[in-house]
Amino acid sequence: MKCFIASAFGHKDVDAIYDHFVVPTLRKLSVTPLRVDRVKHNEDIDNKIFELLDSPDFAIAFARGPMATPCVTSALLIVRIWVAMN
Secondary structure, eight states, rough: OOOEEEEEOOOOHHHHHIIIIIIHHOOOHEEEEOOOOGGGOOOOOOHHHHHHTTTTEEOOOOOOOOOOOHHHHHHHHHHHHHHHHO
C-alpha cells in the first residue's frame, strides 16, 4: 500500500513529526509513505504532486499553526478533492 502525505516541509517541527511518527507508523503497517520532497525527482513539483496522487491507496494531510499558510491550506484542499474524485 502507498500513502500520499500532504504537509508543509522544510520546517524542523513538521519534518520531525513526519520522520519520527508518520514514517515509522506507516512502515509498521507495510505502507510506503509518499511525500513530494522525499521522492527523488527532477520535475516540476506541481506535476510530481499530481503524479504521486495517482498512485496512493489513501492520503494523510496535516497543517497546523504557522504551517497552515494559505499555500499549504490550498494544497491540502486540492489533495482532498483529488482523492475524493478518484
